[in-house]
Amino acid sequence: MAMAPVLNICVVLFFSILAVSCDVGDIVQEQRSESPESQGTDCGCQGLKREVSVGVSDVNTLDHHDDANIYSKTANEGPDKTESDVRSKLVLLQGGWFLMGTDDPGIPQDGEGPQRKVKLDAFYIEEHEVTNQQFQHFTNQTGYITEAERFGDSFVFEGLLSEEVKSTLSHAVAAAPWWSPVKGADWRHPEGPDSTIHNRMNHPALHVSWDDARAYCQWAKRRLPTEAEWELACRGGLQDRMYPWGNKLMPRGQHYANLWQGDFPNHNTAEDGYANTSPVMSFPANGFGLYDMVGNAWEWTADWWTVHHSAEDKFNPKGPESGTDRVKKGGSYMCHKSYCYRYRCAARSQNTPDSSASNLGFRCASDVDP
Numbered sequence: 001m002a003m004a005p006v007l008n009i010c011v012v013l014f015f016s017i018l019a020v021s022c023d024v025g026d027i028v029q030e031q032r033s034e035s036p037e038s039q040g041t042d043c044g045c046q047g048l049k050r051e052v053s054v055g056v057s058d059v060n061t062l063d064h065h066d067d068a069n070i071y072s073k074t075a076n077e078g079p080d081k082t083e084s085d086v087r088s089k090l091v092l093l094q095g096g097w098f099l100m101g102t103d104d105p106g107i108p109q110d111g112e113g114p115q116r117k118v119k120l121d122a123f124y125i126e127e128h129e130v131t132n133q134q135f136q137h138f139t140n141q142t143g144y145i146t147e148a149e150r151f152g153d154s155f156v157f158e159g160l161l162s163e164e165v166k167s168t169l170s171h172a173v174a175a176a177p178w179w180s181p182v183k184g185a186d187w188r189h190p191e192g193p194d195s196t197i198h199n200r201m202n203h204p205a206l207h208v209s210w211d212d213a214r215a216y217c218q219w220a221k222r223r224l225p226t227e228a229e230w231e232l233a234c235r236g237g238l239q240d241r242m243y244p245w246g247n248k249l250m251p252r253g254q255h256y257a258n259l260w261q262g263d264f265p266n267h268n269t270a271e272d273g274y275a276n277t278s279p280v281m282s283f284p285a286n287g288f289g290l291y292d293m294v295g296n297a298w299e300w301t302a303d304w305w306t307v308h309h310s311a312e313d314k315f316n317p318k319g320p321e322s323g324t325d326r327v328k329k330g331g332s333y334m335c336h337k338s339y340c341y342r343y344r345c346a347a348r349s350q351n352t353p354d355s356s357a358s359n360l361g362f363r364c365a366s367d368v369d370p
């Protein structure tokens, strides 16, 4: 029943039947390096981390290597060919050489640098984040149950919770009070049991773990993009720019991504039109015709996490052979420069593969256009 603390900024939580840590990528980072630059960058906009499922019953224990446990009998059949294809349109990216990472990192301890030359084969990537509509189609066809549903809880930004749900919370997270593990929060109930996605079917699916995202992409006969593929896609054909559209956050005063305006975490002015997620494709596409590469929802990539990168040229890099966390990219609607300057193409963060939160989604990639 105990919630394991991570460093001294977390308090022990008693919640659900899980042991989960109370915060996120930066904290793991600080364990490796006591860099003073880590101060002030731990926004919680990276989502939250589930630790090993201590105390989870056998019924709920997931074996991520056992597809039979992940899928229903029909899962491997893929999308129903008798219906119109609900999957996202794929955009072909030609690959080739590009500059990955940056030598001018906004958050050095995240391993944003060094900048290195990377060459990729051509690949396809979905033009927008996977939506609730699409994820619902997947679960309807397969009977798939997400990890948040199996664990019985997921992390929600407290500013979005109803007073009723808030009144049921019996804990506090000392350094990240804006995050709460909420019983009954899952992709169908992004802010807990009294919330719904009915009016948000074209918003990104949230509370989707890496394992869930992988399962969706496999069902769709696609795969998660590597971090290198995701970053090439983010850059939209521009070289050595911070954002998918250039170096200026708001060209001509226009918002190009769903981010946080105001004072994080207490006041979101929603100047960009959205205090929560936005319908996918609400903001301008980048040069490749891809939407919401930064902002809206964080996006899982296939790679294991490391902060150590060689400056040597690389061909189709796939990250470390193993690890504990997976890389996520792009930041979310919760990101503000003061706390989470991670809505840049070179920025990155991580979570354990079974983690889920109210700002974390994904999109798929493919080697072929089936």
Ligand SMILES: [Ca+2]
Residues within 6 Å of the ligand: 258, 259, 260, 261, 270, 271, 272, 273, 274, 275, 276, 333
């Ligand atoms: Ca916003």
Ligand SMILES: [Ca+2]
Residues within 6 Å of the ligand: 129, 292, 293, 294, 295, 296, 297, 298, 299, 330, 331
């Ligand atoms: Ca995104």
